[in-house]
Amino acid sequence: MLQPVTEPQLAAFRLMLRARLLDDKFAALYRAGKIHGGVFLGRGQEALSVSVGLSLRKGDVFAPLIRDAAGRLAFGETILDAVRTYLGSSLGPMRGRDGNVHRGRPRDGLLPMISHLGAMISVVNGMLFAHRLKKISGTVGAACLGDGATSTGAFHEALNQAAVEKLPLLMVVADNQFAYSTPTSRQFACDELVDKAAGYGVGAHSVDATDLTACLKVVGTAAARARAGEGPQLIVAKLLRLCGHGEHDDASYIPPEMKNSTLGRDCLKVAEEYLLQQKWTDAATLATWRSEAIREIEDAVAQAQREPGPDPFAEKWNAIASEHLNETHPQ
């Protein structure tokens, strides 16, 4: 009989598992031709992502990127929101107007990413800046990126802006070795991405993203520092993407020796082995968690598949809120 334990790794692992199973389902639906457009998975990034989500509270701001299913669940996004968006249900948060990873609920602090990398960071800054103007204190905002996004002008402008305003921003960079197919050697020339923190005057944190315990500790520390008023914190996490850029990509450019290195470890397996080794849980409990998550995901998919897609004849083709200023054009 197991003793009840409340180690944070347990709750985190359970969310990682749900995210992995949700991603697996999306991959299966994609292969079955059930999803319009792309599918982007967080396989291998769950430990980092869940740590970001768990470091945030209600009232905080989260701008996830394409591999943050785990962080989204930890922040409070429902499986149904994710499934409805991927399947184009008109009842989902994006109502078929946008899809896949481009989903969110801005009023709840969850920002729906646009595709232009780095562009969400300054929006997080703006929300934190508004908190300051509204005299709301103690909140933080997290923006997630990959190594490729650090090459954009938007990244530079926004990190500098956050530093100048001393905003409680967590800039989380998942350095997964490839931006689509481009290796980091063609992306930046500094030794380590985290070295850039000094240039911006922000806190610097490095972590092995295959190690859940390390991720929870490092991200948690960074979030606490931001929350305490110490300004922006740059977190650079090293990992390998354990899938293609999207499900259309076979990732044949990733060398086998990299996959077989410690960098290529699967954070979910590493965490599972650790939890069992610590005797914080057992195989039967994990099997129950897995079947419960699968049931929840299958229910959500079954529900979303029965729901109507958007109706072009009922659609309000109106891009502005001021309806009286909407232009109509002959079709």
Place this chain on the structure above:
Amino acid sequence: MSLTYLDAIREAQAHALRDDPRVFIYGQDVGDFGGAFKATKNLAKEFPGRVLDSPISEDAMVGLAVGAAIEGMRPIIEMQFADFSTVGFNQIVNQAATLFWRTGVSCPITVRLPFGGTSGGGPFHSQCIEAIYAHYPGVIVLTPATVEDAYSMLLEAVALDDPVVFCEHKFLYRHLKAEKLPSEALPIGKARIAREGRDLTVVTYSAMVHEALEAATELSGEGWEIEVVDLRSVKPLDTDTIMASVARTGKLLCVGEAWPWGGVTAEIIARVASEGYGLLDAAPQRLNAKDTPVPYHPNLWTAHRPTAVSVAEAARKILRQ
């Protein structure tokens, strides 16, 4: 007392800051310095903590405004020159302009663009880029031509629940004067008949309204009565007022300081040709700047953009048909 177009912009911002605690101003040098053109003079002192210098980061300036708008604020962003707004273009057209449609959450930001040519401005301090913003769904684009409109339309822009690109003409900043600020105004989306006439409709906006009015005065000496329509807003475009004017005159000339390819003048001609073909007694024409970057030297600059002289000449060609 006399007020300039620039005073009107400053007063509108003071008014908005005073009446609405959600309003703040963010831009380069807008704080204690009062802005490159002094459009925010003394506002940082009058409204502490609400008129803030930004780093030279147009992308992040607009991104910050979008985030603040999601949180219920009403930010005003000052671009130092419209030309530099292209650095923040992505955040305006892809972030701000898509937010409401994608999520149902409105994005009430006002981006002020000091635009248009002044002698000596050169290629990167003179551009008229209203059309590229108007091209994107989800943006309202305003081009006030008078002191009164500069004031009332800026106030209305801040109150609107949508992203507004507010194109304020630098040539008009100190040239135009009014006795007092208006207490009522035409709403955004309505064009104004700046001068009535029966022989030809000239549709234009911003600084070109004044060139068109001057041309109309000259042509009246030759016996022609020109109607001048001041669009006020280029998006939405008040097609009804344009069409009604063309119905009266049967002839159309569109004048814009922007470049000729595509744009506001092309849009108006397309609409009138397709929806009001039967109203026209002559082929509709347009007059724009030359298709080169805006030149620095006054000899070249005055020949590059339309002026009262070239508007009158273009009008005569149509009138003589």
